Amino acid sequence: MRAALLYLLVPVAAWGCKCQLTMSACNEAATTDVIFIGTVEAIEPSFLDSWNAAQRGALATLNEEAARAEKDHSAAGFTKLRDAYLKVFPDLPEEHKKRLSAAKSAEQLNDLFYWILDHGKRIRLRVKTVFRGKDLDDDDEGSTVEVWTAFGDCGFAFQVGETYLVYADDDEESDVMTTGACTRTRRVSDAGDDLAYLYFVKQDEDRAGRIEGFVTTDLLYQRQLDASHYSDHIASPVAGAVVELKSSATPRYAAADEKGHFVFDGLPAGAFTVSAFTPAFPAETRLLAGPKEVRLGKGACGFQVLVAPGSGGK
Known part of the structure; x- marks a missing residue:
């Protein structure tokens, strides 16, 4: 035995x-x-x-x-x-x-x-x-x-x-x-x-904040999100959507990846807005979603989901 x-x-x-x-x-x-x-x-x-x-x-x-x-x-x-x-x-x-x-x-x-x-x-x-x-x-x-x-x-x-x-x-x-x-x-x-x-x-701890999130066409995306488990993907992602980050400083831009995910690093404490534009930005400045506000403390983490029209801007 x-x-x-x-x-x-x-x-x-x-x-x-x-x-x-x-x-x-x-x-x-x-x-x-x-x-x-x-x-x-x-x-x-x-x-x-x-x-x-x-x-x-x-x-x-x-x-x-x-x-x-x-x-x-x-x-x-x-x-x-x-x-x-x-x-x-x-x-x-x-x-x-x-x-x-x-x-x-x-x-x-x-x-x-x-x-x-x-x-x-x-x-x-x-x-x-x-x-x-x-x-x-x-x-x-x-x-x-x-x-x-x-x-x-x-x-x-x-x-x-x-x-x-x-x-x-x-x-x-x-x-x-x-x-x-x-x-x-x-x-x-x-x-x-x-x-x-x-x-x-x-x-640079004073600029150690991060804002990340997703661009999706799923109005019911919250059904898929689990607060206990981080995920790097979302249903119905809008790949290639250009996300604009605005604050009192110069705007910054990032393209959502194939999972609809975007991220901005090196951020100080403060108030920011994120908006999503079509992949053709800046030649085409058609807004898909936003602006949505995100507030960060020093070195804090921010998260936002931007919901675009069902066409995804494609």
């Missing part, structure tokens, strides 16, 4: 993770303790590395030893089983390794195995750039930090050698940083939207 439980490790870990909340780059940055770019140097224990091709073979070894231990109840048989666990987890934190070494029964080893899974993976990263951190600043660039993430789908699948934008929470009592699949942690190569916003957070 114990061998069967271990064999179920991989399928169980693959269950989907349901995120209760997902946020835009702007909102997540405002609520996250630590934000930095780092390159992964190590994942410990390596057995829990999602990209470790040897994981299944190591699991098979544990299953074989567990099955053998069910028949061989001698002290030597148990020692062999415990040694198999220690071989699979050579890079455990010292306190975890001591608990494995001190186990007195196969049942304790089995419990410790799942206890290790529950504690997740320790990721060691070389810091490249710091955007925010309670105990992390520009002086720490080039140093290493440790971030923990869960094993399974709720954890983030880091790879050794890859560089990431990391959003982490810092627990003051344990002094442990954690991240996961429900944060905006991602490869730097996939983090363009976040990096555009974080540039201003780092370089």
Whole structure:
């Protein structure tokens, strides 16, 4: 029975993770303790590395030893089983390794195995750039930090050698940083939207505001929007619509992408209006929607949906 439980490790870990909340780059940055770019140097224990091709073979070894231990109840048989666990987890934190070494029964080893899974993976990263951190600043660039993430789908699948934008929470009592699949942690190569916003957070906090939104022809768009989950798309988008941002400064313009999404970064606190024009703007100045007012505090996030006529101006 114990061998069967271990064999179920991989399928169980693959269950989907349901995120209760997902946020835009702007909102997540405002609520996250630590934000930095780092390159992964190590994942410990390596057995829990999602990209470790040897994981299944190591699991098979544990299953074989567990099955053998069910028949061989001698002290030597148990020692062999415990040694198999220690071989699979050579890079455990010292306190975890001591608990494995001190186990007195196969049942304790089995419990410790799942206890290790529950504690997740320790990721060691070389810091490249710091955007925010309670105990992390520009002086720490080039140093290493440790971030923990869960094993399974709720954890983030880091790879050794890859560089990431990391959003982490810092627990003051344990002094442990954690991240996961429900944060905006991602490869730097996939983090363009976040990096555009974080540039201003780092370089000019007085102009770190962002206004984003959508242009759509769906009058009932609110049915599709979920306040708990950020989305980068909307029903019936008006791709190519030109969005005008006006304030006391010079107007700015952005074309809505294929998902109808638009964004303006580098904004100071103040009052703004957004309007949507046909893709032919400025040769054609036909207004599709707006103006709609958006007010920003310092470094705040603004959101607006512009509803255009059903033709979408096409």
